[in-house]
Amino acid sequence: MGLPLEVNGATREVPARPDTPLLWALRDLGLTAAKYGCGADRCGSCRVLVGDAPVASCQVALGDVTAPVSTLEALVDTPEGERVVTALAGINAGQCAYCLPGIAVTLIHLARRTSPPDEEELLRALDAHLCRCGSQPRILRAARQALGGGRQ
Amino acid sequence: MSDRLRLGSLALEPDLDRWVALEPDGTVVVRTGKAELGQGIRTALTAVAADELGVDPARIRVEGPATGTAPNELITAGSGSIEQSVMALRQACAHARHILLARAAERLGAPVQELSVDDGTVRAPDGASASYAELGAEPFDHRVTEPIETVPISARRWSGHGLPRVDLTAKIRGEPVFVHDLRLPGLRHARVLRPPRPGARLTTADAELRDLAAALGPPERARTGVDDSDVDDRGARGSDGEPAGGVDVVRDGSVVAVVADREGDAVVAAEALARSLTWEGGGIDPALADPATLEARVTSSTAIVDGAAVEDRPAPPLEHTGAAQVVRARYSKPLLLHGSIGPSAAVAHLDGDELTVWTHSQGVELLRPSLAEVLGLPAERVRVVHVDGAGCYGHNGADDVALDAALVAVARPGRPVAVQWSRDDEHGWEPAAPAMAVDLEAGLDEQGCITSWQHDVYSQPHGARPRPHGEGTRTSGLLASWYREQPFEQPAPWPVRGFHSGGHRNADPYYDLPVRRVVHHQVPAPVRTSSTRSLGAFANVFAIESFVDELALAAGSDPVAFRLAHLGDRRAREVIEAAVDLAGGLVAPGGLDAPGRGLAFARYENVKAYVAVVAEVEVVARTGEVRLRRAWIAADAGEVIDPDGLANQLEGGVVQAASWTLKEQLELGPDGVRNRDWESYPILRFSEAPLLETRLLDRPSERPLGAGEASTGPTAAAIANAVHQATGARIRDLPLRPDRVRRALTDLL
Numbered sequence: 001m002g003l004p005l006e007v008n009g010a011t012r013e014v015p016a017r018p019d020t021p022l023l024w025a026l027r028d029l030g031l032t033a034a035k036y037g038c039g040a041d042r043c044g045s046c047r048v049l050v051g052d053a054p055v056a057s058c059q060v061a062l063g064d065v066t067a068p069v070s071t072l073e074a075l076v077d078t079p080e081g082e083r084v085v086t087a088l089a090g091i092n093a094g095q096c097a098y099c100l101p102g103i104a105v106t107l108i109h110l111a112r113r114t115s116p117p118d119e120e121e122l123l124r125a126l127d128a129h130l131c132r133c134g135s136q137p138r139i140l141r142a143a144r145q146a147l148g149g150g151r152q
Numbered sequence: 153m154s155d156r157l158r159l160g161s162l163a164l165e166p167d168l169d170r171w172v173a174l175e176p177d178g179t180v181v182v183r184t185g186k187a188e189l190g191q192g193i194r195t196a197l198t199a200v201a202a203d204e205l206g207v208d209p210a211r212i213r214v215e216g217p218a219t220g221t222a223p224n225e226l227i228t229a230g231s232g233s234i235e236q237s238v239m240a241l242r243q244a245c246a247h248a249r250h251i252l253l254a255r256a257a258e259r260l261g262a263p264v265q266e267l268s269v270d271d272g273t274v275r276a277p278d279g280a281s282a283s284y285a286e287l288g289a290e291p292f293d294h295r296v297t298e299p300i301e302t303v304p305i306s307a308r309r310w311s312g313h314g315l316p317r318v319d320l321t322a323k324i325r326g327e328p329v330f331v332h333d334l335r336l337p338g339l340r341h342a343r344v345l346r347p348p349r350p351g352a353r354l355t356t357a358d359a360e361l362r363d364l365a366a367a368l369g370p371p372e373r374a375r376t377g378v379d380d381s382d383v384d385d386r387g388a389r390g391s392d393g394e395p396a397g398g399v400d401v402v403r404d405g406s407v408v409a410v411v412a413d414r415e416g417d418a419v420v421a422a423e424a425l426a427r428s429l430t431w432e433g434g435g436i437d438p439a440l441a442d443p444a445t446l447e448a449r450v451t452s453s454t455a456i457v458d459g460a461a462v463e464d465r466p467a468p469p470l471e472h473t474g475a476a477q478v479v480r481a482r483y484s485k486p487l488l489l490h491g492s493i494g495p496s497a498a499v500a501h502l503d504g505d506e507l508t509v510w511t512h513s514q515g516v517e518l519l520r521p522s523l524a525e526v527l528g529l530p531a532e533r534v535r536v537v538h539v540d541g542a543g544c545y546g547h548n549g550a551d552d553v554a555l556d557a558a559l560v561a562v563a564r565p566g567r568p569v570a571v572q573w574s575r576d577d578e579h580g581w582e583p584a585a586p587a588m589a590v591d592l593e594a595g596l597d598e599q600g601c602i603t604s605w606q607h608d609v610y611s612q613p614h615g616a617r618p619r620p621h622g623e624g625t626r627t628s629g630l631l632a633s634w635y636r637e638q639p640f641e642q643p644a645p646w647p648v649r650g651f652h653s654g655g656h657r658n659a660d661p662y663y664d665l666p667v668r669r670v671v672h673h674q675v676p677a678p679v680r681t682s683s684t685r686s687l688g689a690f691a692n693v694f695a696i697e698s699f700v701d702e703l704a705l706a707a708g709s710d711p712v713a714f715r716l717a718h719l720g721d722r723r724a725r726e727v728i729e730a731a732v733d734l735a736g737g738l739v740a741p742g743g744l745d746a747p748g749r750g751l752a753f754a755r756y757e758n759v760k761a762y763v764a765v766v767a768e769v770e771v772v773a774r775t776g777e778v779r780l781r782r783a784w785i786a787a788d789a790g791e792v793i794d795p796d797g798l799a800n801q802l803e804g805g806v807v808q809a810a811s812w813t814l815k816e817q818l819e820l821g822p823d824g825v826r827n828r829d830w831e832s833y834p835i836l837r838f839s840e841a842p843l844l845e846t847r848l849l850d851r852p853s854e855r856p857l858g859a860g861e862a863s864t865g866p867t868a869a870a871i872a873n874a875v876h877q878a879t880g881a882r883i884r885d886l887p888l889r890p891d892r893v894r895r896a897l898t899d900l901l
Contacts, residue, residue: 016416024416032333033326037493038575042830045493072326089321092796095804096190096543097323098332098494104324126838130830132493133190133543134807136841138800 003062007031008074018063022048025062026071033072033101037130044129047102049075054109056128072101072108080111087146088139095133103129107143116147153855158299160239161185165223166295168251171244172201174288178272180207182245183215185225186237187514188319190543191860192797193233195318199310199794200238203303204245206269207284209315217516217538227515227617229546229683231760231858238793238856242311246302251294252287259287305852312852314795319540331512331539332497336568339499341415343422344556345408346577347635349823350679351434354406354635361408364428365401368410368421401425402563405637409560411569438820440678443484443587443885446610449675454649456607456670459660459758461649466671470606475595479706483592483695485868485886487612487677487818488585489833490684494542495578496549500561501568507534507561511554512541514617519551521620523558526633526640545808546684548582549573551618552631559632579828581631584818585684586612586677588655590695600707602718604667607696611655612677613645614687631680648674652757658689658865661696662755663718678820686861689756690809693865694872697752698884701873711738711751711873721755723788724762726849728753730786731764734847738877740768747771747781748878752869754862761789761859762849765806767842767870771878776894778875780810780842785863787846790854798859799846805863806844811836813868814888 002015005025014025023046026034034057037045041056048057051067075081084107087093094100106125110117117125122143131139156163165171165185173181182201188194194214202209215222225237253274257264262276269275272284305312322329347354356364399421400411410425412418439445454461472478499510507529513519516536524531536554544550557571573581591608618629626640633640648654656672684690704714712732716725732738732751740747748771753764768782785802792798815834819826827833868886876882881896 016414017420020416020420024414024419028414028416030335032328032335035330035332035494036572037495038830040575040829040831043493076325085321085324088324089316092192092317092320092800094190094320094324095192095800096493096541097320098330098492098542100324101326104326123839129838130493130835131838132491132545132808132835134804134811134836135800136807136836136838137803137844140838140841 005062005065006068008069008071014062016062018061020062021058022060022062022065022069023057026057026069031071031073035098035101042130043099044102044106045099047105049105049109054106072105075105075108078108080108083111084108084146087142091138091142093138093142094135099129099131103139107146111147122147155299157855158239159243159296161223161225161236162240162243162296164225166297168244168247168292168294168296170223171241172248172292174284176285178211178283178285180205180212180272180284181215182212182241183222184237184241185217185223185517186233187217187228187512187538188540189228189514191233191801192317192794193237195315195797196234196238196794197241198318199315200242201245203308203311204242205249205272205284207272209310209318211272214318219516219520219536224517226517229514231756231860231862234793234856235858242302243296243299246300247294247296248292250300251292252284255287256282311793312791312795312850314797317797329540330494331499331510331541332494332572334499334510334539334570336499336501338567340411340413340567340569341418342409342411342557342560342569342571343418344571344632345410345422345426345429346581347406347434348431349434350436352406352431353433354408355430355432358403361401361403364425365399368399368424400564402560404559404563405639406635407559407632409556411560411564415570435822436678436820436824438678438822440676441487441587441818441820443486443589446587446589446612446675447673450610450673451676453671453673456656456659456672460651461656461672467669470593470604470667470669472593472595472604474597475603476598477706478593478595479703480593481699481702481884482589483691483698483884484589485587485691485694487587487681487820488684488812488816489579489818490545490548490582490585491833491835492542492544492548492578495573495575496553496582497541497570497572498554498557499568499570500554500557502561502565505533507558509534509536509554509558510539511536511550512539512544513550513554514544514547518617518619519554522551522618522628522630523555525620525623526555526628526630527558527562546585547617547682549578552581555630555632576828579833580825583616583680583682586614586655586681588612588688588691590691592695592699594699594703596703596707600709602663602665602703605661605665606668607659607661607670608673609655609659609671609688609692610673610675611688612675612681614654614681614683615645615648616680616682648672655688657687657757658692658754660758662721662724662758664720679824685805685808686864689754689861689865690812690868693752693754694868694886697754697866697869698872701750701876702882715753724753724755727762727764727786727788730847730849731766731784734786734845735766735784738766748874748876750870750873750875750877752866752873754865756858756862761787761857761862763787763802763859763862763866765863765866765870767867767874769871769874769878771875771893773879773897776890776892776897778814778871778888778893779840780814780871782843783867783870785844785846786849787859787862788849788851789859790857791852792848792850793856795848795850798848801860802846802863803844805861806867807836807841809864809867810842810871813871813886817887
């Protein structure tokens with residue numbers, strides 16, 4: 001029973017209906033780095049990669065997932081992941097940090113590109129995320145440091 | 153520093169064993185009654201404990217609030233964690249070290265003054281040693297009632313220097329450290345279906361609810377526990393006795409919860425069931441949300457003297473005798489949301505006759521008896537444990553969702569159950585930040601000095617936190633209790649008589665004023681309102697510091713000189729001078745299109761941290777859009793325990809307050825909150841974030857001053873003052889949204 005889901009390099013059986021949002025399927029597999037924030041792709045807390053694309057996992061039905069899923073649990077152990085985590089932690093770029101796993105996924109995605117994003121691209125990418133503690137200035141500084149592009 | 157201030161929360165909880173424990177593996181456990189809310193308190197506690205005990209910070213594990221084990225520090229609020237908990241822990245660790253060294257002296261046969269401590273190992277001159285783990289195997293059995301000498305400033309390695317946030321890396325990496333991610337063995341998930349509007353009652357019949365619940369599958373068979381006597385165990389368990397993962401519905405009056413083994417099933421089922429329920433009654437009067445209506449609805453007025461409400465009836469309005477001119481203005485702020493990014497969550501488990509609740513509440517010690525009253529359990533059978541959550545910024549849904557989880561756990565005992573609110577729940581049902589209006593009047597003499605000052609603040613309630621009301625009163629501050637079959641009543645707001653409490657926080661200006669009259673007028677709110685970061689100080693400081701700029705202009709003075717001339721406290725003057733210096737002055741470089749700069753200052757609660765903010769804004773005349781480009785922050789928080797933690801709190805306060813100031817306003821309709829998502833309640837985005845620079849005026853020999861909320865009020869006024877400098881328009885009502893700014897600019901023409 002259940003639907004097969006390729007996630008973090010393994011195929012898992014997910015005992016859920018195909019219309020269940022991917023977010024909940026992941027969390028029910030114990031992958032809780034992606035978090036529920038708004039259920040409407042307005043805050044970025046639930047960000048994962050589907051194939052190479054950053055997506056709001058709250059907006060994708062399990063049955064519509066056709067590419068392998070990468071969650072932060074796996075992404076943090078890549079070189080780009082380590083760079084992003086080190087940059088964020090290095091300047092305490094966060095307070096409560098509930099938004100940071102989602103932001104880390106976006107930054108890791110940007111760090112994997114061959115050319116670093118310019119400032120405008122970085123801001124556009126981060127505008128998919130909300131932070132309520134007011135850590136945006138620090139997160140931006142850490143992002144520029146990790147990505148090596150944009151305004152320093 | 154007085155003994156009382158040096159002891160902090162030890163005055164409430166003098167038992168040393170509550171604060172410090174040594175584990176056999178060399179770990180030093182320090183306990184606190186203050187919750188980690190993102191403010192970094194765990195890091196500050198680690199730094200202080202490491203210094204006082206002489207151990208590496210890596211040896212220290214901080215355990216947060218938990219009833220029965222952690223020290224009772226009542227609540228994590230009011231920027232009090234450093235003043236109360238860190239000060240207490242510094243003394244507790246000093247006492248612990250004293251006792252450990254005395255034990256070592258006996259064991260090693262050497263006098264205390266000849267012993268040295270290196271990372272928890274005590275050494276005698278002859279090389280003999282004993283570890284803290286050995287020395288601390290027995291309880292301290294000691295009450296701390298007097299402060300003793302602590303490690304001298306020059307010998308501190310961590311406190312005052314800082315260490316990386318001890319909890320941050322795990323959170324960034326997405327490790328399961330939030331209560332939202334707590335996965336206990338056998339965990340089930342529930343979602344509570346809130347009414348469509350405050351006060352509505354569920355009219356769906358039990359039989360119909362049973363049918364609706366049954367239809368929630370596939371894939372699982374459903375069962376419903378509409379009556380506890382009617383539980384169908386076959387639906388809940390498979391043939392092999394293992395849970396079959398069925399969707400289960402729990403009802404208590406108008407409280408309906410969907411329970412499932414998997415979170416996804418609970419969410420999908422709750423959404424489906426919500427569409428089929430029928431409700432009647434309820435609703436609110438949205439007109440009461442408008443700050444302009446507050447003055448007409450005052451229920452009581454209290455004179456504020458030296459920051460505190462006194463019983464006296466307010467004196468008659470001032471005549472401003474002897475003033476050469478009198479200036480008047482009214483300011484306001486609307487209802488706001490706390491707006492946590494992570495909707496509130498909790499886990500509860502009734503195991504035998506003990507209920508345990510895991511929560512991100514700010515006050516486990518208040519929540520415990522509050523839950524016990526609603527559930528009809530003795531408080532001793534309820535254990536409440538804090539687990540980190542998303543930032544709350546005050547009294548949000550944390551306590552309410554704890555009751556949601558507890559109600560389900562009691563109805564379905566034996567397995568832990570997790571509940572998380574939806575975004576719609578959080579926006580729609582969290583206690584809002586109250587609307588406020590402030591009327592100011594001041595007299596100026598011929599020399600441009602303030603001769604008299606009058607401050608009338610109109611405020612909806614700031615205090616609706618749950619607290620025990622006494623057995624049998626059937627009053628509770630917890631949301632779901634009002635919707636049960638046997639409902640509880642919503643309590644009247646907390647009385648606001650305390651020092652700088654609620655709506656009169658920072659209403660009493662910090663300036664030297666020969667004559668002052670300050671009055672707090674209390675006004676009911678159309679929805680539940682409660683404590684939000686800095687409470688009344690946000691509106692009061694916004695008003696006072698905007699008005700001071702208006703007075704400086706009327707007096708023909710400049711904003712810096714005018715403030716300095718009215719501040720006798722040297723530390724206040726130095727903070728203002730530092731902020732202006734950091735910004736390079738109050739005039740932005742540039743020609744005709746130069747942005748505007750504005751200054752504002754406050755000392756939080758007139759006794760906590762001093763903060764001055766300079767804001768630089770750009771106003772797009774065509775659209776009315778205000779962009780906060782930069783802000784400079786100067787702060788004097790006395791002795792700085794964790795410099796980067798302090799800077800982070802001040803900076804976060806500026807950005808959050810900039811969001812409140814520029815963008816936010818809760819809108820109400822007859823069904824309650826209308827903006828129930830981030831699209832209709834926009835907050836500051838990354839592309840709108842300012843550049844920040846911060847300067848801390850460290851005063852290591854002064855006592856530390858609470859700072860977590862201190863930058864919000866100055867930020868609002870600094871922005872409004874900058875808009876005035878940029879455009880000539882004085883905007884006194886928040887938020888400074890484009891439509892309002894454009895109107896103000898048009899009015900200037």
